[in-house]
Amino acid sequence: MIWFLLLIVLFAFMMGFFQVPIWIMYGVLVGVLILILYRNPLIFGKDAEKIMAYLKKSKAPYMQFLFHFLNGDLSAAEQVMGKIRSKKSKRNSELMLLMEKKQYGKAKELLREMGGHKTKWYALSDIAIKESDLEAFKQNKAKITDTFFLNMLEVDQAVDDGKKDEAVGLLDSMIPKLRGYKLLTAVQYRKHILEGRVDEF
Template sequence: MIWFLLLVVLFAFLMGFFQVPIWIMYGVLVVVLILILYRNPLIFGKDAEKIMAYLKKSKAPYIQFLYHFLNGNLSAAEQVRGKIRSKKSKRSSELMLLMERKQYGKAKELLREMAGHKTKWYALSDIAINEGDVDAFKQYKAKITDTFFLNMLEVDQAVYVGKKEEAVRLLDSLIPKLRGYKLLTAVQYRKHILEGRV
């Protein structure tokens, strides 16, 4: 990916050097952006298997972490997490592992360090569901505006109270509307419910 970006910068420099008209430069920029979006199924991918294959082939540590995490291989995910360089991605991956292992106290400590973001409010809402804290759940849920996270909270509530069939039905209605990483997350969550891992 770095080589690709360097080639784009070099190409842009050459177009500027040869004084290519600006409309051609913008046209090339649009084509390059479309190619990047098309080649990355994590953004607009419609096929969960292709997205999973993309995660499996990727050399990026965070993407490898996501592959192992979504497949339920937490020990491999933990090993790959050590290779992640981005501080934000490392913190996010640590939070995901803590939530999966139901270590809510440590997760709350980590969330205190994070800025107010929809992921933070979703995680706090999910913790409140699992701890049975209705007031905290309402407080954190009110801060979430993303419909995907609100729908996933409904699924989490259904799983928590033991209505796994309802949770699967909710996911079945949600999956056709999703794309990219959100689609893969919902598909894998549904799979885990059906396998009894949740």
């Protein structure tokens, strides 16, 4: 990746040296950026297995964390989490582990330190489902506008009510419309439900 970025810088320098018009330079750089984003399976990937393989091959600690976490290997995920440098990514990783371990009190403490965004409201809504706190659920859900998170809350509610077939059906209707990390999350959640690794409360 570093070599690729260096080549882009070199290419930009060469265009500047030959006095290529600035709008062409920007056009080329924007085109390359779009190509990079499009080729990133975590953003636009349509194949969950390829996305998982991408995470497995990645040397970035956060990607390794996601690989272990989504495969249900929490001890390996926790070990890798210590290597994550980004504070935001580390905090998100810690939150995911706390939620998976059903340590909702600690998760809520961590969420208080986080700024208001869709992940926070989704996590608080999910905790409210687990704790049967209808008022907190309504308040937090009302702050979510992302369709994916709203649909996932429906799945969480179905699982909590013991309606696992309904939860799988909801995921089946979502999966064809999803891309990238959201697709992988839904596919793995479905797999965990079918394997009996997700329990109602």
